[in-house]
Structures are given as structure tokens and as C-alpha cells.
Amino acid sequence: MSSLLHTMIRVGNLERSVDFYTRLLGMKELRRRDVPEGKYTLVFVGYAEEATGAAVVELTYNYGTEKYDLGNAFGHLAVGVPDVYGMCEALRAAGAKITREPGPVKFGTTVIAFVEDPDGYKIELIERK
Numbered sequence: 001m002s003s004l005l006h007t008m009i010r011v012g013n014l015e016r017s018v019d020f021y022t023r024l025l026g027m028k029e030l031r032r033r034d035v036p037e038g039k040y041t042l043v044f045v046g047y048a049e050e051a052t053g054a055a056v057v058e059l060t061y062n063y064g065t066e067k068y069d070l071g072n073a074f075g076h077l078a079v080g081v082p083d084v085y086g087m088c089e090a091l092r093a094a095g096a097k098i099t100r101e102p103g104p105v106k107f108g109t110t111v112i113a114f115v116e117d118p119d120g121y122k123i124e125l126i127e128r129k
């Protein structure tokens with residue numbers, strides 16, 4: 001059976017992104033691969049080991065590239081958290097940009113919020129008790 005393995009995003013500063021996804025969002029650094037012949041480094045982050053089937057994020061750093069044009073097509077990554085309000089307060093205190101305050105989704109009841117990662121990628125926080 002096929003499975004969704006990861007989503008890859010290019011980042012301008014690997015340790016800045018690893019810190020955001022691990023220290024602030026609570027993910028773990030699962031593995032890291034430096035490919036000097038390709039002038040890039042990969043770091044896989046997630047809430048569970050890939051072997052469990054959990055979807056993970058592949059952070060790709062291209063040597064020397066500190067900024068990307070994200071364009072207008074990318075939507076967001078979604079993360080389930082037990083307390084969206086508390087997570088937003090912690091993210092805000094850590095200097096992250098909350099772009100949509102926590103509250104019920106329009107025309108629904110699920111509590112969501114949006115935060116930007118260090119490169120400006122949108123992360124949707126969805127309340128999952």
C-alpha cells in the first residue's frame with residue numbers, strides 16, 4: 001500500500017528551522033543527511049519515527065541560500081495540538097508570528113490558528129484533544 005512519507009520545504013537557515021519545529025512545535029529531529037556533493041543538507045522532523053507511518057517534514061537547506069520566494073500557491077502544513085490557545089501564547093512569547101488568532105474555524109467549531117515558521121511558511125494549528 002502506498003503512503004504519504006514527507007513534505008519537503010526549502011529553508012534559509014537550518015538550525016533556525018530545526019529550533020522552531022522542535023523546541024517551539026514539539027517535534028523531534030528524526031534524522032539528518034548532509035550531501036556535500038549536492039551542496040545541501042536534509043533534516044527530517046516529526047512527532048514520531050517515520051517507521052511508524054507518521055508523516056514528517058523534510059527541511060532542505062541549500063548551501064548559501066538564505067531566502068526563498070514562497071509564491072502564492074503553497075497553503076500550509078497542519079499540526080494537531082491539544083491546546084491551540086496555549087500553543088499560540090507560547091509561540092508569541094517566543095517571537096513567532098501568529099497570522100490568524102485562535103478560535104473556531106469559520107462556519108465550524110474546531111479551534112484553529114495559523115502561525116508562520118521562520119521562512120514564512122504557514123502552519124495551521126488544529127485543536128485535537
Ligand SMILES: C[C@@H](O)C(=O)SC[C@H](NC(=O)CC[C@H](N)C(=O)O)C(=O)NCC(=O)O
Nearest residue numbers: 006008010038039040041042058060061062
Ligand atoms: C531523501 C529524499 O527525501 C529527498 O528528497 S533527497 C532528493 C534530492 N534533493 C535535493 O537535491 C535537495 C536539494 C535541491 N537543490 C533542492 O533544493 O531541491 C533531489 O531532489 N534529487 C534530484 C534527483 O534527481 O535525484
Ligand code: NI
Nearest residue numbers: 006007008058
Ligand atoms: Ni524528499
